[in-house]
Amino acid sequence: xxxxxxxxxIIATASVTSIFYTTTARALQLSNSMWAEFNQYVxxxxxQLQGAELLELDPTSLRWANGVNDAEIYFxxxxxxxxxxxxxxxxxxxxxxxxGDIASxxxxxKEANGPMSLGQGFSLGSYQGDTQLSLFLAPxxxxxxxxxxVAENNPDGLQHMVAYNVKAxxxxxxLIGFEDLFGAKGATGGSNQKSxxxxxxxxxxxxxxxxxxxxxxxxxxxxxxxxxxxFLGLRRRHQSTNEA
Ligand SMILES: [Ca+2]
Ligand SMILES: [Ca+2]
Numbered sequence: 726x727x728x729x730x731x732x733x734x735i736i737a738t739a740s741v742t743s744i745f746y747t748t749t750a751r752a753l754q755l756s757n758s759m760w761a762e763f764n765q766y767v768x769x770x771x772x773q774l775q776g777a778e779l780l781e782l783d784p785t786s787l788r789w790a791n792g793v794n795d796a797e798i799y800f801x802x803x804x805x806x807x808x809x810x811x812x813x814x815x816x817x818x819x820x821x822x823x824x825g826d827i828a829s830x831x832x833x834x835k836e837a838n839g840p841m842s843l844g845q846g847f848s849l850g851s852y853q854g855d856t857q858l859s860l861f862l863a864p865x866x867x868x869x870x871x872x873x874x875v876a877e878n879n880p881d882g883l884q885h886m887v888a889y890n891v892k893a894x895x896x897x898x899x900l901i902g903f904e905d906l907f908g909a910k911g912a913t914g915g916s917n918q919k920s921x922x923x924x925x926x927x928x929x930x931x932x933x934x935x936x937x938x939x940x941x942x943x944x945x946x947x948x949x950x951x952x953x954x955x956f957l958g959l960r961r962r963h964q965s966t967n968e969a
Contacts, residue, residue, distance in 0.1 A: 753846025755799050755930075760844035762893040763801045763900055763930045767833070768923070779889040779900070782936035784874035787888060787899060788857045789934055796849035796858075797932045798823060800841055804833035805926035807865040807905050813849055814859045823847050825866065827927050858934060860886065862903045862927055872903060881907050881916070887924045888936055899934045903927040 755763075766779065789796065803809070811823040824847065828839030849858070861871040862885065872885035879885050884904075891900045905926035908917030 753797055753799065753848060754842070755844035755846065757844070759894055760799075760801065763799075763891060763898070763928075764843075766889070766891070766900060767802045767804075767902075767925055767928050779891060781939045782888040782890055782899060783939050784886040784888040784901065784936070786937040787859075787874070787931070787934050788855060788936070789852065790855050792851075792853040792856055793933060794851045796851070796934075797846050798849055799844055799846040799930045799932075800824065800827065800829075801900070801928040801930055802832050802843060802925065803827050803829065803841075803927050804923065805905050806834055807926070808836070808839075809903075809905055809927050810863040810866045811903075811927060811929070812861045812863060812871070814861070815849070815852060816857050817859070820861060823849075823860075833925065858931070860901065860903075860929075862886075862905060864905045864907075872905065881909075883909065885924075890936070890938075891930070893930075897933060897935065899931050899936060901929050901931065 798813075805827070809827045810825045811827060812820045813823055814820050824841065826840055828836040829841040829843060830837050830839055831843050832839065832841075859873055861873045864870055864872065870880055872879050874886045874888075876882060876884045886904075887902045889900045891898045902924035903926050904920060904922055904924045906918040906920035906922075908915075908920050910920055910922040913919050
């Protein structure tokens with residue numbers, strides 16, 4: 726009886742240790758330089774994501790066509806007064822929480838008690854074959870309201886998510902920005918929240934995912950995609966660091 730109990734205890738301890746180890750091993754964090762690669766496109770408050778030179782993607786088309794191992798999503802910044810939450814769903818499966826309180830002491834609209842660090846990551850899991858990803862923003866952690874990639878499914882019928890292809894560290898990433906306020910830009914009255922439509926309320930980056938371009942890139946966009954713009958980007962980052 727006692728030895729059975731001890732065996733059980735040892736097994737239980739081993740399981741707890743291995744869970745703890747797995748969680749620790751999976752703690753994801755972007756390096757400062759990688760984080761800056763993405764954050765250079767995030768404007769200060771009340772200005773839209775600076776994406777003109779990037780290839781804009783249809784946010785409903787995001788997928789890993791050949792599956793993915795330990796899919797990674799990283800928090801880049803937030804310019805929100807709301808304490809937003811972010812959920813995901815794979816192949817239209819059940820909604821799962823990524824982060825429940827997207828606020829940080831170091832973000833654009835900072836909260837001293839925000840639990841997030843810039844560049845903090847989360848593993849979305851591993852999947853075989855064609856894998857479609859949906860993201861949903863819950864404004865101020867709402868239990869019922871969701872803003873996703875399909876505009877007509879949003880509470881106000883408007884676009885709330887933008888996606889851009891970004892080449893960083895020699896890999897393809899997608900940079901995603903959300904708008905968390907209801908209604909057309911500047912609209913007031915009714916449910917409208919005098920939205921600024923800046924799409925910087927939650928900004929995240931996802932490694933290796935792909936999507937369909939919404940338009941043909943202009944020559945300047947092609948140069949940026951080929952990495953010709955990285956030197957200029959580096960200069961710009963240094964300047965903004967000095968100003969901060
Ligand atoms: Ca905030
Ligand atoms: Ca906004």
